[in-house]
Amino acid sequence: MRKNIFCVMNLVHLIKSAIQQAVFALYQKQLSVDELPINETKPEFTGDYTLVTFGLSKLLQKKPDEIAHELGNYLVANDALFTEMEVIKGFLNLSIKDSFLLEFLATHFQQSNYGNSELGDKKIMVEYSSPNTNKPLHFGHLRNIFLGHAVSAILKNVGHEVIKVNLINDRGIHICKSMIAWQLFANKQTPTDAHVKGDHFVGDYYVKFNDEYKSQMATLMAEGMPEDEAAKKAPIMLAAQDMLRQWEAGDADTLALWKTMNDWVYAGFEVSYQKLGITFDRYYYESNTYLSGKSIVEKALKNNLLFQKEDHSVWIDLSDAGLDQKLLLRGDGTSVYMTQDIGTAILKYLDYHMDQSVYVIGDEQNYHMQVLKLILQKMQEPCADGIQHLSYGMVELPSGKMKSREGTVVDADDMVDEMIAIAKKNTEDLGKVDGFTSEELQQLYQTLGLGALKFYLLRVDPKKKMIFNPEESIDFHGFTGPFVQYSHARICSILRKASIESLPAELSLSDITLSSIEKNLLKLLAQYPTTIYQAAKEMNPSIVCNVVYQVAKEFNGFLVDHSVLKASDESVKNMRLQLCLLSKQVIAHGLNLLGIAAPERM
RNA sequence: GGUCCCGUAGUUCAAUGGAUAGAACGAAAGUUUCCUAAACUUUAGAUACAAGUUCGAUUCUUGUCGGGACUACCA
Structure with missing residues (x-):
């Protein structure tokens, strides 16, 4: 009989319900299990689990000590789960019978899915990784990727239906910067020519862009131009902005280059994901979703949920939620980040009608995510309430934040390779290589290196x-x-x-x-x-x-x-x-x- | 300025309001005729500060000090 109960309940729950019954039998009071604080007994006392009776004192109008003694005696006498009890001050320490634990062991030792449960019944989308396509993955992305992948597996394991999504940020000024730099400096070279992984190749041109940008600014400032003006007027920056306009206008050459360079990046990402053992069920691309956000905002404007300033820019007023006003469309009618996210959120919901949509995003975007949810709620979009920001903290170096400008960014691929190399070295130093084929050893080093990194x-x-x-x-x-x-x-x-x-x-x-x-x-x-x-x-x-x-x-x-x-x-x-x-x-x-x-x- | 987050051993992390605040690394000292010593054992070492709430506070409230994030017609 216990055995069946055990399949659906856990040990602490069993103890709580036993105590619940005991309380009812002794005091004729029905307590909820949440009112029963059960802890593991500290090692210095005899017992396995401890009921703290101070809180019950008021509910039952008795001294904690008395309650502990009465309950303890009752439980040991009447419940097969317990073998002995001890009361110290208001703490009731209960010992579990060995036979109970042995029976539990005999029931489950061969259960290959032990640890699974079927308590979850929701459809949950988890978005993670979500890279920009202008540079390779760095160490900070790894936390995001591992988190998203692990959370997805955990949710699935308890019975939820999970859709793993990667939203690729494939358009915008950042990729245009890499594109301009490639046009200027690459001499039509490809990653294959250069023997460089595609994402690193494109990232190198992003770095080249910034180097050139800095030197152009320095030139302008040497001619007497103020810094902020130089930042806006550096020719290479103007060229990148012009390229973004060309892209939005659908210029064929620009689109062709954009597609080529993004494909290089995707090929590089694919290698990294595969090595990391990371998979997705669905990819979304912002280039496909950013326009739908715009039309949704325009519709909301017509419905008077939003307002327009003199320069035609469109805003939402969130002051009733304690926040300020937020821009949704620029004066020239183009989208901002938030606009795209609105569009993507709605599109995802149309595709899957999920109960919950989890965004694995760093905590520097807490405000952004709060605003996104609020806006969608104001628009009464059905996707709004399910939006949940799984906010994680930044990964910092002992010396402080990773700064790409200062070259302190730790590259993800390098990190993985280094961990695998260390696994190899440790294994060889310990002399534990006998009995493995060389393929098995390679596999083992990868297993251990990635295991160390993920953990x-x-x-x-x-x-x-x-x-x-x-x-x-x-x-x-x-x-x-x-x-x-x-x-x-x-x-x-x-x-x-x-x-x-x-x-x-x-x-x-x-x-x-x-x-x-x-x-x-x-x-x-x-x-x-x-x-x-x-x-x-x-x-x-x-x-x-x-x-x-x-x-x-x-x-x-x-x-x-x-x-x-x-x-x-x-x-x-x-x-x-x-x-x-x-x-x-x-x-x-x-x-x-x-x-x-x-x-x-x- | 405003909003939010965080201060625990030398370091990196734990602890549904519960008993003497746990680990790991580092430091010091040990364990191998015995199922893998990538293991195990022992020692030293911490709740930033000050009030408050209560039987009881690392946890909740307020203040002080210190650190961080956000607050773009960037993404």
């Missing part, structure tokens, strides 16, 4: 900005991806040595006593699906990093004090093998959600 970027709460410390990120010890991967490989090694085909699922429950470390590991594993559900609710992959690390750490500790294959008797050995199997399943499952592979050997 490093995902282990911090997305909301918080994080410091990228090059020396620390390449560490393969401690709270890192390779540590977790190593634990997985060790488990696999044990399982290879045991012939596990004939592992009996049924145990004679009565004659096994769990050690405290076995019990801790089991509690962690039992809570795992709930932990994942929490990660989904908060869209926070760092929770997954933490739990797989805890399982790995706990497992390593277990392994030091307990022999699996040489256990004292057969039933203990079987139980420990089950523990190995479930731990392996949870580690691999969690890593998979993070986009990290779990190697069988390393």
Whole structure:
């Protein structure tokens, strides 16, 4: 009977409902489970879970101590879940029966989808990566990409339908800058001629543009022109702006060059995405969506939701929401960033009618996203309420922000290659290359290097900005991806040595006593699906990093004090093998959600 | 100026209002005839400051100090 309940409920929930029933039986009060604070018992006390009774004191008109004693005695006497209790001040420490945890283990150790749930029922779009097409991906983009990919996997895992979207910002002044510089300096060279990856090739011309722009400004300023005027009148800038106008006018040559250079970039991005193991279900291109935003704004203007100034520019007044006025169309009728985003949001909704639309975008755009949602709400667009900004903090260097102008930007491709090289070096230094073919080794280095990188970027709460410390990120010890991967490989090694085909699922429950470390590991594993559900609710992959690390750490500790294959008797050995199997399943499952592979050997 | 976010060991990160604030790296010292030592064990080390709310505050409120983001007819 417990077994069935366990499939749909978790351990803490079971404890809460047991307490709920006990409260009703003793005091005839119906409490909601949210009114029952359950914590894990601190290691220095005996017990597994603790009920804090101070809050109940008022509700039940009794002293915390009395409540704790009465509830504890009742639970131990009447509920099969508990074996003993202890009261210290107002804290009721409850111990869970070993047989309960053993039964849980026997039920789930072979479940290959353990960790999945079906609680989610929404259709959710997740937009991430969303690069500009004028330069290659840098380290900051990696946080975005890994976050989006992991959040998508986590949401899907708890039962939501997920659509992964990449919105390519393929038009605008930025790409025109690269195009102008290419026309001026490239001598018609292509990435193939130059043996350079397409996105880097185009990015190099973006840099060339800025160099030339700076030197032209310097020339103008030397002739006595003020800086702001020089910034506007530098010939190469005027040329880029002219090219943007040509593009919007549909000039055939401009469009052809634009398409060619974007294709170079896409080919480069594709290589990077593939290496990173990142995929999308759907690509949107701003060149296709920016015009629809304009017509939507014009329609809203007719409906008097917006107003126009004397120069014909179109604005929305958000002062009733505590914000100011926001421009939606320039005086000359062209779109701004916000206009495009309005169009894209509506188009996406027409395509998918999703319940929720998650934007993985840095926190410097908090205001922008707030305004976008507000505008769409004012326009009463059905997509508006589902818009959710998954805001993440910037990645900074120990020396401060990455600045492209100062050349402190860490390139994504370089970073990946470096991590893989370090994985290779570490493996070779440890002499762990025997028994692998050279292809397998290449695969392993990639698995470990990417594992380290992804884990490093995902282990911090997305909301918080994080410091990228090059020396620390390449560490393969401690709270890192390779540590977790190593634990997985060790488990696999044990399982290879045991012939596990004939592992009996049924145990004679009565004659096994769990050690405290076995019990801790089991509690962690039992809570795992709930932990994942929490990660989904908060869209926070760092929770997954933490739990797989805890399982790995706990497992390593277990392994030091307990022999699996040489256990004292057969039933203990079987139980420990089950523990190995479930731990392996949870580690691999969690890593998979993070986009990290779990190697069988390393 | 206005709006918002953030201040936790030397460093990077944890902690639904709960017990003596957890890890990791770094530092110091140990563990290998035994399932992978990329492991494990031990030691030292922190809530910016000041009030308030209450049985109880890293968490909530206010103020001070310090850091950051946004506040473009850029994207």
